[in-house]
Amino acid sequence: MAQQVPDVDELEMEYQHLDFMEEMIDLGEFIENRRDEGEELQAQQLLVIQGIPVSFPGQPNPNQWIMMENIILSLSEGKNVLIESPTGSGKTLAFLCATLAWVHHQHQNQQRVPGGGETKKPVIYYTVKTHAQVSTVLKELRKTSYASPHINPLSNLKVAILGSRRQLCTNQDVIRNEHEESRDDACKRLHANFEINRQQQGQQLPLPTCPLYKPEEDDYFKNNRRCANGAIRDIEDITNSALVNQSCAYFGSRRQLASSDIVICPYNYIISSHIRNSVGIHLTNNIVIFDEGHNLQSVSCEEGSVSITLRNLRQIIDNCNNATRNPQAGGLLANKIRILSAALLNVWEWMVDPQTLPQTNADVLDAFRDFLDRDTVRNMENAVDYVINAIENEPTLGSGTAQEIRKFVSVLKLLYTRNAEGDGDNDDMILQNYFLQLENEGAVSRRLNIICLNASTVFGQISRQARSVLVTSATLSPLDSFQKDLGIPFEAPISLDQGIPASRYWITKVGSGPNGLELNLKSTSREVLALQKEVGQLVLKVCQTVPNGVLVFFPSNPFLQKMKRGWEQDPVEELGGRTIMSSINDAKHVVSEADMTDAVNTRELLRQYREQSRIGRGAVIFGILRGKLSEGVDFQDQEARAVISLGIPFAPPNAPTVFARKSSTSQLEYWRWYNTNAIRALSQCLGRSVRHQEDWGAMIMVDQRLIERAEDFRGMMPQWIEAETEAPRNQYNNFNDMIRSLQRFVAENNR
Known part of the structure; x- marks a missing residue:
């Protein structure tokens, strides 16, 4: 059942009744924004899944159907959900729509019971690992009719976004003096001063307080959860609004908690019992969603x-x-x-x-x-x-x-x-x-x-309190060990295939470079100059073959720095005496995660990469496996035409956690855990490429050990990746055969 785009008369009437609390926009801009939103929401379909009406923006793909069926069935029975589905398969949208539909249906049914009284709806806690994921979740949420009262007048979804003082504080004096006192300590000191002043009731000279903290006044944030154009706020909107209205975004977001339908927060707000208690998060009979939940085992430990x-x-x-x-x-x-x-x-x-x-x-x-x-x-x-x-x-x-x-x-x-x-x-x-x-x-x-x-x-503890725990990610394999590691029961865990045609992605393992040198990238081999040159020439050749954006992931920051220095300093005979880095610079604009030292320059370097990857010679970005770019950052279309992983990101053997595992478990169990965690991190970075039906990209895993020890790693990658790497069409006798195949793949898709 499609929604209708509001006409101009309706929008003019709506505009006249708006109270612009933060930014003024003129009528023409308002109508343009709202009709764009209306056209996006016009494709809303009313589906019936497991007997429950679900409003969904457009026609769900087969993976989304399966996810929503499993979610609704499990919620109805109070069970937990574990779903592995490839990046770009629409997990976030499917989880949001199915969960919101079930909660809405459940609440309506309870209200119809005669004499049943007012029943509190289950709250949905949607947890994310990175700041970037908050924007992704909100982007998907805004597509739904559940979050749009313009399309569904009965919808008044109340959303709260929880963050740290560092993310939400807008007190400019505190921010300027952060080198002397952290935002966390400054906020607590000023808040304590406020309470002391209130207790003294003017009997002594008042202590300095935060001018934005106004608990006695009407709470702006509690009553104003949306931007002037009706959109649900993200963190930037919240902090901008706090600046304009001279309000406290940190405490304001917490005051929204008690009356919210859905709460978006970092993992640790749910996993840590003392944070749950201090913030006021109550899990009993509520629903917890862990998106990108592949790190839950390590985060919990x-x-x-x-x-x-x-x-x-x-x-x-x-x-x-x-x-x-x-x-x-x-x-x-x-x-x-x-x-x-x-x-x-x-x-x-x-x-x-x-x-x-x-x-x-x-x-x-x-x-x-x-x-x-x-x-x-x-x-x-x-x-x-x-x-x-x-x-x-x-x-x-x-x-x-x-x-x-x-x-x-x-x-x-x-x-x-x-x-x-x-x-x-x-x-x-x-x-x-x-x-x-x-x-x-x-x-x-x-x-x-x-x-x-x-x-x-x-x-x-979380599983015992919540009604249902829903976990999803592109990289949960092997599901049996993931479930065992978390120690809670999941109803029929499922791993879904890549819903994108196989002709749109190209995956292979590479064990030797352009000059035939074996590429074993274990830590003891990384000092070998010939190996550094061979890896550099491989990266260069892929950059020369693949248009637009290329992502290259290194197993660690020291390895990235070592390789980059060698590529900048050492001339290579095969390149006419030029350095590898100068040749890569000719092929692509270069950006490195090692230069992303703070939030400001990270945003700027990512902006440069995205811009350059879509024009001219394109761009290459050097990232780190398990780093900020390997998960949670959305690279779209031309921004990720190829992903290269260099090495296997095994945890350092002398790390306390690794030593503890090795000392306390059997050899078989230790190696299963050790290998699984490394291969899961490797698989996660591959998911940066190919995110929808019209997208295409290549995924290249570089390390001879992936070929030699294939049996050791079997079952540790998502099924669709493992099946492709083992397919005969993706087996090559040498590097040149591999490059020719990659060239054909690019020619077929880059039209």
Whole structure:
């Protein structure tokens, strides 16, 4: 059932009734904007899926049908959803429409029950990993009739976007002085001053406060969630509006929370129990969506882990002692800080004692029983909760110190809470989920590592509270291990095929370069000059073959820098004595993630890349696997005609998490985990290319190990990628055969 585009008379009437709270736009601009929106929404289709009406912008593709059927069925039964679907398959739109339709239908049915009273609708928490993803989610949400009261007069979808003080603060004095005091600490200090002034009621000279924080006035943000043209605000709109209206975007967005239908927030706002509690996020009977959820296992384990050095612990204890001497610290607050200081001092004395040898697991647990048992942790938890709340009004202890203590205490609580679900004081239960280690760090220091090995220790809490948890990404394979790692049940996990014709994408593994040199890019081989030149000539040849934009991903920033220096400095005989980088510059405009040092120049360099990739010789961008460009950044059409991955992004063997896994699990289980995490990150970067039916692009994985160890990695890539790399048509005897095939692919699609 198609929607109608509003006519001019209707729009003039609507314009006259608008209250332009932030920016004034003239009638002509308003009508043009609204008719553009109306034409986009004109294609809305009313579908019936699993017996529930779903309004969808246009005709869903086959993958979207499958996703929406599974989502609605699982929501109806209160089950969880796990769907792997390729980048560009319309996951975000399908998840939004299906979830909003189910919530709307459920609420309508409950209201029809005689005598049922007012029933609260389930809230949808849509979580994202990066700031860029917020804009992507809002862009898809704006396409739906659920978010457009212009098309659906009954729709008044209330959206809240949660972010950090760093993202949302618009106090220009605080921003200018950030080199002296962080926005987080400055905000908390000014907020505390406000509360002190209110308590003193003018009896003393008022302390400085933030002029944007006005809790006594009508809340602008609570009542104005949209731009003047009716569009749902994104973070930039929110901060711009705060500047114009002299309001606080940070606290304003939180006041929207209680009355919101859908809340868009970072992963950690849901995964961290203390952030959920402090912000006021309630999961009971609500719905949680994790978009780009392939990192959930590692993010959950990080939330349940802590690592602390002697020096760091001593600094925390000293800060606590100083805080208790602060005149602003009342008796109860000072006592709570002393409880924390005394418990942490016991830990420090154990760590610093020369009689205490480096130890792991059971030995650490035995030591904990002497000074860090359950009762002590419970007292610390109560104390740190009081302190965190108190310093909002009494800035006696720095927020950074308080958060470090809370992190340490929350991990200890998880350590013991998980055990409480097992068999009493069974140490085996703890050591199945945690690796404990006291290690020497250099000649004079030590480090205590408490590493979470089981994501369900953290993630299981979310699943037990929420009605349904919905997880999607382009790279969740292998699904059985992903489900096992999270430790929660999913109803029939599915992996969907690439819905784009196979003629539109070209995938291969490359084990040798233009001169026949084997390309084994393990860390010990990267110093070899001949290998650096071979990789550089391969990148150059692809840049000369593929038009527009090319993405090149390196396994690490040091490897990127090393390669780039070699390509800039060393002349190559095969290139007539020129350097590789000068030749790449002739072929493409070059941009590097290594130069993206802050948000401002990141936006500018991405703008340059996007602009240059669509004109003239095109552009190439050097990124890092697991970096900011490898996921969450949307490269459209000409911006990603080829993706090259160099090497395999294995985690450093000496990383605490890797060492913990290797020490605590069987060899088979360790290598499965180690390989899966690397191949998942590799697969994620490939998804930057080919995002819709009319798009096309090449995906080139460079490393001989991908060919030699194919059996070790089998089943770890999405099915459609694995099937293509193993197809006979994508097997080549040498590099030149591969390039000729790539040239044919480009010629067939670049028309």
